[in-house]
Amino acid sequence: MGIERESGGPGTAGTRPGVESRPAGVPRAVGVVWGLLILNTLGSAGAKTVVPLPRSLMQMVTMGALVAAFALALALNLRLRIRPSAFVFLLTLLLVPSVISSGILESGFGALFRCTRLALFVGTLWLLSRWWDGGLTFVRHHIRLYFAVLGTAAAGLLVSPGTAMPEYYGGRLVGALWPLTPPQIGQYAAVIIGLTVLLVLGRRTDRTSAAVIIVPSLVLLALTHTRTATVGMLVGLALAIGSLLLTSAAARRFFVWGVLCAAVAAVAFMSALETWFLRGQSQENLSNLTGRAKVWDALLAEERSTAEMLFGVGLGDKSFGGLPIDNSWLAVYLEQGLVGLALVAAMVLVLGGVALLRPPSLPRACAIFLISYCAISSYTEAGLGDASPYLLHLALAASLLALPAAPAASLPTPEAPRRQVPRWSRDGR
Template identity: 45%
Template sequence: MTTITTRLGSQLTTRLSHRPTRRVVAPEVRRRRRVQMAWALLVLNVMTFFPGAPHILPIPGSLGKLIAQGALIGALVMALSVNRPVRIRPSVFVFLVMLLAAEGLLASVRAEFLFGALFRAGRLCGFALVLWLLTPWWPRRDLLLLRTHLMVLWAIVASVVLGLLVAPGLAMTENRLAGVLWPIPPTQVGHYTAVAAGLSVVLWMSGHLRRGIAFTSVAVCIPVLLLTHTRTALLALVVGLLIAGLSLFTGRSRVRKAFAIGIVVFSVGALTLSSVVTTWLARGQDAQELGALTGRKLVWDAILAQPRTTFETLFGFGLSNKSFNGLPIDSNWLGTYYDVGLVGIAITIMLVLFVLIAAWFRPQGPHRAIALFLVAYCVVASFTESGLSEASSYLLDLTLAASLVYNTSTREGPR
């Protein structure tokens, strides 16, 4: 009897040992994934769905807008699920964003289109609330939010490339590359590709990204950027990389080599490809169109000539879709002045200056270099693009920079 029992026990043990074991995911890994999902949903929220833009997927306009706007609610739920009990870190940056949202609410009460203005102001409040809930993960050494943002940008660029391969005629409408799987205008495609390429280069220069991955990212993003014919994004990328590289120049030999190679390539290109570069920059426009900044100057002059009361001068006309008389404003500073007045401009300037000064006084290293790149990019782009005073990809970029220069004695986030 003892022998039979022993044999049955050994057989049972053998069967159990051969059963597939269930993979156990550590709590820290689950938290990281939820934080990454919350940030990815924030990016989706700022990818406005344009029903009139060409796209190949049969997504109704109302459904596309619902997906984009509902992503903010999903991000809020995800942030609350990972941040239990609710803990936040004090942040001057997020406080300024909340102040800007409150000022937008005040201005929107008297807006002509009340519902739309209040909705945009409430969206900015929810956006800032999610940012505040994610502050415990700002000071991590593994650059969790930055790496998540870069992976999301790579996914967006991949969708644009896939759309170009599937429907090249539709993607190259008006000879400028746009996203057609999810409708993304050429200017936004240029922004995403420029930031992805810039972050890849700065991370490689800092030693936080392997050369092969950085090279692949640049080799894909730069041609896509050139196909969008977005001059602002290209200029902002060059200025941002120059400032970030100079911040690492004395401490990294690969940065000095990269600068030397860049100077040689620029010199050769200036001598041999000057006509091609000039044609690309002109984008088929004559001198008069270039002088009027592709029609932007007419809109800007009209905004400055708009009659307004003292209240409207200080607090604006309420949050809009960044258009004036049906035409895009295409300037962060004029758009901010129109929406939230001089007070809103002051708050936006404080946002930029706070991150810039905090980055300037940080020790030399990748956090400082990446933050300087993002701030420089946003400042250059702000002259012909809008977004620093609303829930947008530019405000997300500036938030990333603020997270990198967050001043705390403990560099690790929650476990």
């Protein structure tokens, strides 16, 4: 459904009814909606905070943020003008197995609550799709808002270093003001570092502003010791910059220097890098992915009915036997079954396929980075089947891959009626 201009208003003369036209601009309130979606996906469980926050209060804040986001998006788009999006369509279809499995109440009434949350999340994305035109507006919102979230983690580190780097997390950085886990902080830092680097290469921001974002984020990423986020960022950036090599001299220079610096660092700081990467763990512990492999084996070995295999057991807290699953594909298989697994795989494949078919550009490079990052992180992090930061990253990629709205088509101007010349004038009488 396209965006239409109102007939009868100024500047609309000759506009064909029903023809999609480019919105005049993205309202500032759209950034507020995006920020509320980010707040909703921060979660309410994690590390201990300086001031203990009741979980019920945090859940009220996060769920209230989602309701407010939907209401504000609806107020901004009262005529329900949306843009076609295969990603959001597949995400909408994912509600079907979620509702079917959650309606059985095998996972309790919390499953229905999570279904409602996912439905509001998807509905808000549909309303925001009106402003998806392949531009970088939502990228800037993404960077600024997640940088603000990282600011709370940095503030907590300054206020209470002991609480921000507790022993029960192995001295890794956590959120001391809001309960953010090390993987969360690492994910946010890695994503905004990658996007900011691409904006610099595309000359969409100056180096000083970029350094203000990149340097503190790198420090926080290092303090989290998050291997998945680091690998995802590096691989995603390599693929994204590689997509620009043929069209951008800056990308070629950055790629060459990046390879040289990586080679030097690998030789000069091999021992320090290995220590950081192992995080004090043994090779055996690292090989079974810090105990994740045991949970995965148990999950796959459990017997299931046909209905559970097809539609899952309902949306839950992404755990099995009281332990986190930490794998998006297995979490979707458990909660939404094979049907949900096929839909999530289709979402990622469709986005990746569209990105490959688009001509080289900065928005395409940003989308490739986000898709690559989420694909890599999905192996050791859950979140592709429910409202989460990973779905927000993919939604941002979908907005970057959307084709610009065509300008409003105008009807041909009718010819002015030819002036009738009296016969006596033609005859010269």
